[in-house]
Amino acid sequence: MTTTTVAVDAFLCDGIEAVGGKLYSLGIGWNSISAPAFPARHPRIGIGVLIHVPYTATNLMHEFLVHIQSEDGEVIPLGEAVPGSDPRTVEGGRVVRLGGQFNVGRPPELPPGDEQLVPIGFQVDGVQFPAPGRYEVVVEVDGRPEARLSFRVVQVHQLQVQIPA
DSSP states (O other), rough: OOSOOEEEEEEEEEEEEETEEEEEEOOOOOOOEEEESSSSSEEEEEEEEEEEHHHGGGSEEEEEEEEEETTTOOBBOOEOOTTTTTGGGGEEEOOOOOEEEEEOOOOOOTTTTTEEEEEEEEEEEEEEEEEEEEEEEEEEEETTEEEEEEEEEEEOOOOOOOOOO
């Protein structure tokens, strides 16, 4: 880990993929999920992350972790753990964090003071929310929260229409 601070831009979306140093996304710009009943399972949440690595933090190993938490700070499980899962990402047999490490180089043409971008896309399928409320995605780099993406999960009542006979 390093003491040089990176900056993070992040967003929620319906789907995301990182290809060739770029992020490709669908359905960017939402901050609420509707559900008819709880617990509610949401089909897919995309999380786009752009890590800005300053010149002085290149050629160093960095670690990133992403999790979803409730307004009470309770970490929301993202799925079942499999044998060999990283112990930093698992609690009680469930995956609660996604993450990894990266080391971005410093090419000879990079002038001092410039930065490198590291695009990362996560898709989390079938997240179960126990109750309506405010939740947030937390993006940590090198052990520090660098971005928080708040959203609300709300209960919507389905309209029942009765047609007279």
